[in-house]
């Protein structure tokens with residue numbers, strides 16, 4: 109299996125990386141290594157050259173000010189991201205970048221931050237912040253556990269499907285029971301924590317898509333996720 113390389117790109121780690129979101133990159137890297145792959149982790153910040161070869165793209169959350177800072181650059185690389193998403197490249201966008209992968213984020217202070225519209229979603233900042241532990245369920249991923257902290261409330265259009273259904277917490281907004289959104293192999297979610305250490309089923313979905321796109325097939329040996337199981341048990345019993 110040696111010599112098989114997967115390249116992970118983290119978008120805007122300088123401005124968009126809060127509540128431990130970098131942990132998602134670490135989980136993907138380590139699981140890929142356990143599966144026998146070599147891993148190259150690249151960072152893309154404003155003004156950088158977008159790399160030619162990317163197999164998996166990860167993005168985190170950020171303050172409204174961080175989102176304002178990256179918006180012009182993000183709009184510039186949007187055609188490339190759209191092309192990759194249409195081609196089935198897996199991506200995971202958390203909170204701040206989830207919002208900006210949508211059409212726009214109108215902040216609570218009235219700024220309209222233009223998004224790239226890759227996800228058919230719109231986000232409106234509200235005065236109430238939605239903060240706390242979250243549990244959602246999905247047919248594909250089972251129980252999804254994480255933590256949210258956002259003022260933006262996100263509404264889904266017909267071009268996306270929700271990632272999960274809320275059991276505890278708010279997720280996308282206070283009007284529906286949905287959390288996150290999906291288009292092709294792109295997942296957007298409000299869940300920090302970070303999300304992947306406690307939800308390896310989502311990590312393995314992203315890995316499976318990346319490896320299958322590149323090498324045609326993904327063979328995996330089961331990983332002993334004993335500690336993950338313990339962490340999930342504790343986390344899902346936490347109060348809101």
Ligand code: GLN
Nearest residue numbers: 169170172203204259260
């Ligand atoms: N600034 C955005 C909001 O408050 C995103 C926050 C985040 O990424 N946690 O809604």
